Amino acid sequence: xxxxxxxxxxxxxxxxxxxxxxxxxxxxxxxxxxxxxxxxxxxxxxxxxxxxxxxxxxxxxxxxxxxxxxxxxxxxxxxxxxxxxxxxxxxxxxxxxxxxxxxxxxxxxxxxxxxxxxxxxxxxxxxxxxxxxxxxxxxxxxxxxxxxxxxxxxxxxxxxxxxxxxxxxxxxxxxxxxxxxxxxxxxxxxxxxxxxxxxxxxxxxxxxxxxxxxxxxxxxxxxxxxxxxx
Numbered sequence: 001x002x003x004x005x006x007x008x009x010x011x012x013x014x015x016x017x018x019x020x021x022x023x024x025x026x027x028x029x030x031x032x033x034x035x036x037x038x039x040x041x042x043x044x045x046x047x048x049x050x051x052x053x054x055x056x057x058x059x060x061x062x063x064x065x066x067x068x069x070x071x072x073x074x075x076x077x078x079x080x081x082x083x084x085x086x087x088x089x090x091x092x093x094x095x096x097x098x099x100x101x102x103x104x105x106x107x108x109x110x111x112x113x114x115x116x117x118x119x120x121x122x123x124x125x126x127x128x129x130x131x132x133x134x135x136x137x138x139x140x141x142x143x144x145x146x147x148x149x150x151x152x153x154x155x156x157x158x159x160x161x162x163x164x165x166x167x168x169x170x171x172x173x174x175x176x177x178x179x180x181x182x183x184x185x186x187x188x189x190x191x192x193x194x195x196x197x198x199x200x201x202x203x204x205x206x207x208x209x210x211x212x213x214x215x216x217x218x219x220x221x222x223x224x225x226x227x228x229x230x
Contacts, residue, residue, distance in 0.1 A: 106207035108152030
């Protein structure tokens with residue numbers, strides 16, 4: 001016998017409506033107004049918002065409101081922070097993961113890159129060169145590696161790298177300070193040059209050198225290493 005169809009639970013229906021009606025970076029109306037507009041209880045609305053927050057699709061800011069983010073990496077970040085509460089342990093293990101992932105990402109990028117991809121990577125390099133503080137340098141560094149992953153065309157690898165990139169921000173700050181922006185720029189340029197000419201082997205080898213340098217730096221980190229903005 002076929003079971004009768006069940007109605008969608010109200011919080012799930014509310015969650016679907018919110019995602020359909022509001023675009024990324026858009027702030028939701030105040031809770032009271034939104035509950036009235038939807039004709040639902042505030043408790044049901046709060047449960048729907050909490051579900052979407054846990055999925056990385058909404059972000060609540062105390063005293064400000066709730067906005068749509070569609071940050072699919074948030075659940076993975078939360079899981080990793082819970083599983084590895086020690087920042088120094090996370091830094092060391094993330095560095096090891098980069099050694100496994102990023103040489104293959106660079107190899108694939110060299111095989112797939114179009115002119116527009118190379119131009120975008122060069123733009124990241126220009127931003128790294130012009131960086132006047134570590135925060136700007138880290139942003140350019142992350143964007144270079146992110147776009148390289150997208151260029152490679154393997155969505156799984158790109159998402160895996162993206163899921164750890166933000167958690168590794170502290171390691172990149174320390175690594176850039178110790179290695180120096182000039183060395184980091186030169187290592188990126190070796191990767192970019194290989195990608196630009198479609199040399200997959202050279203791209204892989206250049207990336208391996210780059211991430212192993214970061215891994216060696218991470219292995220020397222201590223939990224009390226301070227953040228510098230010099």
